[in-house]
Amino acid sequence: MHSLAELTRLFAARFDVNHFPEKPATLYDPNRYFLQLGGKRIRPLLVLMGNELVDDIKEDAWHAAFAIELFHNFTLIHDDIMDAAALRRGMQTVHHKYGQNTAILAGDVMLVKAYDYLNLLHRDVSRPVVALFNKTAAEVCEGQQLDIDFEQQPNVQLEEYIEMIRLKTSVLIAAALKMGAIIGGAGKGNQEHLYAFGENLGIAFQVQDDYLDAFGDPEKFGKEVGGDIRQNKKTFLAIHTRDVASEAQRQQLQTLMQENPADKVQQVLSIMKACGVDEWALQLKQQYFDKAMQHLDAVAVMSSRKQQLFDLANFLIARDH
Amino acid sequence: MHSLAELTRLFAARFDVNHFPEKPATLYDPNRYFLQLGGKRIRPLLVLMGNELVDDIKEDAWHAAFAIELFHNFTLIHDDIMDAAALRRGMQTVHHKYGQNTAILAGDVMLVKAYDYLNLLHRDVSRPVVALFNKTAAEVCEGQQLDIDFEQQPNVQLEEYIEMIRLKTSVLIAAALKMGAIIGGAGKGNQEHLYAFGENLGIAFQVQDDYLDAFGDPEKFGKEVGGDIRQNKKTFLAIHTRDVASEAQRQQLQTLMQENPADKVQQVLSIMKACGVDEWALQLKQQYFDKAMQHLDAVAVMSSRKQQLFDLANFLIARDH
Numbered sequence: 001m002h003s004l005a006e007l008t009r010l011f012a013a014r015f016d017v018n019h020f021p022e023k024p025a026t027l028y029d030p031n032r033y034f035l036q037l038g039g040k041r042i043r044p045l046l047v048l049m050g051n052e053l054v055d056d057i058k059e060d061a062w063h064a065a066f067a068i069e070l071f072h073n074f075t076l077i078h079d080d081i082m083d084a085a086a087l088r089r090g091m092q093t094v095h096h097k098y099g100q101n102t103a104i105l106a107g108d109v110m111l112v113k114a115y116d117y118l119n120l121l122h123r124d125v126s127r128p129v130v131a132l133f134n135k136t137a138a139e140v141c142e143g144q145q146l147d148i149d150f151e152q153q154p155n156v157q158l159e160e161y162i163e164m165i166r167l168k169t170s171v172l173i174a175a176a177l178k179m180g181a182i183i184g185g186a187g188k189g190n191q192e193h194l195y196a197f198g199e200n201l202g203i204a205f206q207v208q209d210d211y212l213d214a215f216g217d218p219e220k221f222g223k224e225v226g227g228d229i230r231q232n233k234k235t236f237l238a239i240h241t242r243d244v245a246s247e248a249q250r251q252q253l254q255t256l257m258q259e260n261p262a263d264k265v266q267q268v269l270s271i272m273k274a275c276g277v278d279e280w281a282l283q284l285k286q287q288y289f290d291k292a293m294q295h296l297d298a299v300a301v302m303s304s305r306k307q308q309l310f311d312l313a314n315f316l317i318a319r320d321h
Numbered sequence: 322m323h324s325l326a327e328l329t330r331l332f333a334a335r336f337d338v339n340h341f342p343e344k345p346a347t348l349y350d351p352n353r354y355f356l357q358l359g360g361k362r363i364r365p366l367l368v369l370m371g372n373e374l375v376d377d378i379k380e381d382a383w384h385a386a387f388a389i390e391l392f393h394n395f396t397l398i399h400d401d402i403m404d405a406a407a408l409r410r411g412m413q414t415v416h417h418k419y420g421q422n423t424a425i426l427a428g429d430v431m432l433v434k435a436y437d438y439l440n441l442l443h444r445d446v447s448r449p450v451v452a453l454f455n456k457t458a459a460e461v462c463e464g465q466q467l468d469i470d471f472e473q474q475p476n477v478q479l480e481e482y483i484e485m486i487r488l489k490t491s492v493l494i495a496a497a498l499k500m501g502a503i504i505g506g507a508g509k510g511n512q513e514h515l516y517a518f519g520e521n522l523g524i525a526f527q528v529q530d531d532y533l534d535a536f537g538d539p540e541k542f543g544k545e546v547g548g549d550i551r552q553n554k555k556t557f558l559a560i561h562t563r564d565v566a567s568e569a570q571r572q573q574l575q576t577l578m579q580e581n582p583a584d585k586v587q588q589v590l591s592i593m594k595a596c597g598v599d600e601w602a603l604q605l606k607q608q609y610f611d612k613a614m615q616h617l618d619a620v621a622v623m624s625s626r627k628q629q630l631f632d633l634a635n636f637l638i639a640r641d642h
Contacts (some may be wrong), residue, residue, distance in 0.1 A: 024463055024466055024467055024470065026466055026467075026469075026470050027462060027463055027466035078425055078426075078429065081422075081425060082421075082422040082425060082426075101402075101403040101469050102466065102469065104399055104402060104403060104425060105399075105403075105462045105465055105466050105469075107429075108399065108428075108429075108432070108458075108462050109458075109459050109462040109463075111429070111432060111433075112432075112455055112458040112459050112462070113455075113459070115436055115451070115455055116452075116455045119448060119451045119452055119455060123444050126447070127440060130436070130440045131437075131440055134433055134434075134436055134437045134440060137429075137430075137433040138430050138433050138434070141348060141426045141429050141430040141433070142345055142348055142430075144426055145345055145347055145348035145423065145426050146345055146347075148347075148422050148423065148426075149345070149347050
């Protein structure tokens with residue numbers, strides 16, 4: 001088995017090659033530009049770790065890991081268009097740098113490239129892995145669509161929001177792990193527990209993300225806190241605050257969201273604290289984290305093989321930035 | 322073997338079902354809406370005809386035909402965004418009706434659905450068919466990108482334009498036929514001749530398209546002629562006219578393109594005729610059509626099996642609307 005650092009290095013050594021033809025450069029330079037922005041690359045590592053949970057890394061795990069990372073980048077390129085985002089990882093987004101039409105096409109061809117790697121899979125795993133990949137890809141689109149819908153929807157319920165996050169974020173993490181497990185030769189039961197581990201971990205991660213954006217230590221967080229509040233974004237915190245606030249607080253929130261005063265972040269944060277939303281979020285995160293851990297516990301392999309995933313989960317969730 | 326009309330009916334009977342889940346309706350209603358607009362559905366028929374050239378239609382041919390038709394619709398949804406087109410087949414485009422973000426996602430998920438059908442292919446044909454599909458999908462994106470590039474490029478050469486058309490239009494026709502041939506069990510030689518038949522036919526078809534837009538009979542054409550000229554579109558005709566026009570004619574064209582007078586179409590058409598561009602286009606079409614026919618001739622199966630494709634090719638190219 002490899003350490004997380006080793007897997008990261010091994011993946012980079014294989015993945016940091018030119019995946020695309022030289023021409024037309026107007027199409028493929030944007031793809032190369034975006035891939036070299038890097039990123040955490042957690043998802044492809046999860047494929048490798050899912051495989052290593054049950055066996056040595058097989059060649060197919062690399063193909064699947066490539067496909068997962070390319071798919072993730074495809075979603076980012078298209079999401080950035082939809083969010084009209086100018087920056088990604090501190091650099092210009094593809095549509096900002098190369099224009100929207102090229103960004104649509106660069107995303108499209110990135111997705112096709114992902115399927116090119118999947119087409120290298122051995123026959124015995126190809127069909128279930130591709131079926132899972134397709135199901136997940138459709139769900140990620142569904143999640144993104146729900147996210148768009150929610151912007152116009154005044155009373156998004158917590159359960160709806162959780163389902164959107166599950167689709168938009170969690171299923172890809174879950175699928176990456178399960179694809180690795182399928183390739184490694186894990187049994188159905190282990191595959192499902194790993195999937196559920198990823199699903200719950202993904203939600204815990206998103207709760208953490210929302211929490212840090214509001215209550216993170218600005219010095220450790222690396223960026224100004226309160227960005228979500230400033231943009232009136234629907235988050236775990238915003239939705240729960242609306243649910244538990246008094247009528248007076250609710251009206252105060254409404255006014256703050258409409259009028260955007262200079263001290264809006266401070267005022268919203270103090271309402272959130274008065275409602276105990278910070279504590280609630282930490283508990284919610286812990287709840288999903290515990291559920292994730294129960295599923296990891298239930299994976300029937302030697303504990304030593306699972307240590308890696310325990311460590312990664314703790315690292316992801318304990319982070320304060 | 323089936324007649325073209327029979328194949329059309331059989332395909333419709335299988336394809337006109339609900340390919341997508343009900344929810345979220347905000348994502349999948351746009352897909353359903355777009356698919357029910359119909360269209361000629363030539364491409365999936367080519368898969369079936371490629372198969373029937375060598376054997377009875379196999380179940381896999383239907384899967385590949387579905388994938389080809391869904392892929393084609395995916396490209397249309399995204400192309401309509403890029404072209405800012407309000408109408409498609411006389412109806413609202415997806416981005417006009419449902420917004421741009423949803424149109425991006427609806428296209429994405431349509432492409433994923435195409436791969437879902439490909440994942441049903443039997444093992445013996447799956448890898449070569451998917452590899453051809455992926456290569457073609459990337460090429461169609463490349464063609465679309467070149468088309469975007471050419472809008473800003475003043476001196477597009479005829480060979481560059483032909484290559485763009487080959488990528489944007491021809492390779493999908495060629496690949497549809499070849500996929501059918503692979504599934505039907507054709508040998509490599511026949512596969513390649515069929516591919517070349519489709520490639521050349523596709524270019525002949527586009528020359529025809531450009532010709533009719535300028536020189537078609539308005540009554541039979543069904544829409545006003547001269548749309549391409551009015552929009553200063555780069556076409557086979559426009560590029561060749563620029564290449565063979567005298568200096569005086571070239572300057573006249575330049576002025577017409579900049580000033581857009583009311584009689585611009587008439588004036589450009591008379592320059593084109595003076596340069597013999599109408600005759601040239603008919604010859605160019607015939608050249609590609611003849612090349613296509615040579616390749617179809619070279620396909621080593623009984624002539625009776627090829628009659629269908631001969632007829633279709635003649636129908637596509639002889640059309641005056």
